[in-house]
Amino acid sequence: MNTRHTIPSDEDLTAYIDGELPADEAARIETMVNEDEAVAERLEFLARASLPFKQAFTPLLAEAPREKLQAMLAAIPARESEKSASTPAPPIVTRRRFLGALAASLVAGIAIDRAVIGIGRNFSAKDENSEWRAVVAEYISLYTPETLAGPVPAREDQTAQLASLDEKLGLSLSPETVLLPGIDFKRALLLQYDGKPLAQIAYLDPETGPMALCIVRSDAGPKAPDVENRKGMNVVYWSNATHAFMLIGHAPADRMTAIADEMRGRVAV
Numbered sequence: 001m002n003t004r005h006t007i008p009s010d011e012d013l014t015a016y017i018d019g020e021l022p023a024d025e026a027a028r029i030e031t032m033v034n035e036d037e038a039v040a041e042r043l044e045f046l047a048r049a050s051l052p053f054k055q056a057f058t059p060l061l062a063e064a065p066r067e068k069l070q071a072m073l074a075a076i077p078a079r080e081s082e083k084s085a086s087t088p089a090p091p092i093v094t095r096r097r098f099l100g101a102l103a104a105s106l107v108a109g110i111a112i113d114r115a116v117i118g119i120g121r122n123f124s125a126k127d128e129n130s131e132w133r134a135v136v137a138e139y140i141s142l143y144t145p146e147t148l149a150g151p152v153p154a155r156e157d158q159t160a161q162l163a164s165l166d167e168k169l170g171l172s173l174s175p176e177t178v179l180l181p182g183i184d185f186k187r188a189l190l191l192q193y194d195g196k197p198l199a200q201i202a203y204l205d206p207e208t209g210p211m212a213l214c215i216v217r218s219d220a221g222p223k224a225p226d227v228e229n230r231k232g233m234n235v236v237y238w239s240n241a242t243h244a245f246m247l248i249g250h251a252p253a254d255r256m257t258a259i260a261d262e263m264r265g266r267v268a269v
Contacts, residue, residue, distance in 0.1 A: 007032075007036070007038065007039055007042075008029055008032065008039065010042070010046060012025075012029065013029065013039075013042060013043050013046050014046055016029045016030075016043070017043070017046060029043075132193050132194070132198070132216055132244070133228075133230065133235060133237060133246050133248075134230060135193060136193075136198075136200075136212070136214050136246060136248065137230035137231045137233060137235065137248060138231065140210065140212055140231070140233065140248050141231035141232070141233065143202070143209075143210035143212075144209070144210070145204060145209050145210065147210065148184075148186040148187075148202055148203075148204040148210055149204075150186070152184045152185055152186070153185065153186075153187065155175050158175040158185055158188070159174065159175060161187060161188035161189075162174065162175070162177075162178070162188050162201075164188070164190050165188055165190055165197075165199040165201075165215075168190055168197040168199075169197050169199055169215060169216075169217060169243070170217070170242065171199065171215065171243075171267075173188075173267065176266075177266045177267055178201050178213065178263075178266075178267065180203055180211075180259060180263070182205075182206075183203045183204070183205045183206075183211060183259075184203060184204045184205075184206070185201070185203055186202045186203055186204050187201075187202050188200070188201045188202075189201075189202070193216060196216060196217060197216070197217070198214060198215070198216050199213075199214060199215040199216070200212055200213075200214050201213045201214075203249075205249060205250075205251060207251070208249060208250040208251040209249070209250050210249065210250070211247070211248065211249030211250070211251065212247070212248050212249070213245065213246070213247050213263070213267070214245070214246050214248070215243050215244070215245050215267075216243065216244050217242065217243055217244075218239050218242070218243055218244035219242075220239060220244065221239070221241060222239060222240050222241055223237075223238055223239040223244075224238060225237070225238040225257070225260055225261070225264070226238070227253050227256070227257060229253075230248070232250070233248050233249060233250055234248070234249065234250070234251065234252065234253045234256045235247070235248045235256075236248075236253075236256050236257055236259075236260035238260070238264065240268060245264075245267065247259060247260045247263070
């Protein structure tokens with residue numbers, strides 16, 4: 001008889017890390033961590049994740065259709081009981097998992113904790129900057145046009161948002177510096193990766209959807225632009241003496257390269 005345990009989901013592992021599981025479920029996962037190296041490694045990885053996804057998405061929560069979501073959630077037990085009155089699904093687990101899936105698909109602006117980000121370990125040993133690009137691609141892949149809906153911020157608002165990036169990353173950015181013709185500036189955020197500030201400037205391309213320019217400090221030295229594909233998106237990345245940059249979006253690689261080439265001189269620090 002096969003007694004192999006099913007590996008817990010990232011959602012369950014994160015709930016374990018955050019102390020949100022019932023005692024019996026926490027004990028089950030603790031046993032699996034002690035017995036299964038793969039589970040232990042995944043738990044350790046999730047525990048180390050440091051990007052503040054919840055903070056990054058907090059501005060979007062105020063606009064989320066909470067009442068609609070709650071009404072839909074309230075209807076779940078009744079619908080499930082219609083299917084089988086003798087085998088009802090556990091309401092707590094069903095509601096929690098349904099909320100995560102529903103909010104991600106309808107809003108894409110939920111408070112995302114590190115459990116949602118299933119970041120792979122297949123990073124290139126030759127490129128020390130590949131890991132931060134992998135992390136960025138993970139959360140940008142959650143963006144939809146609805147995530148960035150709304151009017152373009154006024155120039156003074158853009159300037160204020162960019163100023164917070166300048167202070168933390170030693171940049172000198174202005175609305176004109178980060179302007180992408182035909183693509184709407186949506187917001188500038190200060191995030192954190194591996195204990196270091198990470199700048200994200202988000203755009204909405206009317207043709208292909210979300211796009212972002214992300215910047216971190218780097219002492220790896222200058223690197224000419226290169227192109228890669230992550231999470232179904234094209235990434236153009238490069239670096240100078242002090243910072244590493246990446247432009248990520250759903251536009252074709254040649255268009256992304258052309259945008260990055262035009263932008264590189266303007267965002268140099």
